[in-house]
Amino acid sequence: MSDKSHVSLEQHVCLVCGAAFDTGNLLLDRRLRASMERHTKTGWGLCPEHQKLADDGFVALVECDPQRSGAQAGGRMKPEQAYRTGRLAHLRRAVFAQVFNVPIADAQACVFVEPGVIEQLQAMTASVEG
Ligand SMILES: [Zn+2]
Structure with missing residues (x-):
């Protein structure tokens, strides 16, 4: 799908399992152009499961x-x-x-x-x- 939008849900990729997960942040194109995919991966993180293990x-x-x-x-x-x-x-x-x-x-x-x-x-x- 390539329906682009001026808003996108930010995702991070889990360092441990490589799965993309939502960060809960919304990305907004500064000029409100339909420039982004529905999801945008902006970096690395830990998914909830592996964050919990790290915390433990x-x-x-x-x-x-x-x-x-x-x-x-x-x-x-x-x-x-x-x-x-x-x-x-x-x-x-x-x-x-x-x-x-x-x-x-x-x-x-x-x-x-x-x-x-x-x-x-x-x-x-x-x-x-x-
Ligand atoms: Zn993970």
Whole structure:
């Protein structure tokens, strides 16, 4: 559909699952031209489900296929370059720090991992997480 409008519902894309969700904001064309689609994705965020997990102290591990993902700049993949395999895991921050032996910033809700990491992790943490 290409019926454009001067108003658009703002959406963000979830960093964790890649799903677009409404932010509740309305975007308005400054000159009231019918310039926008019904929905406009303006950036990244966390969908309600994954926001809740982040609030609860979980870090999301997002499995990405390095073959299909874009080049990593400085070892850190940009969200728009990540090719998600659809596999996810959530780890408590304390457990994450223990397992990977790196501190994780409070603001960081997710990390991209290579295929196999989540599997390994689940084996390692089965006893910890229950
Ligand atoms: Zn999500």
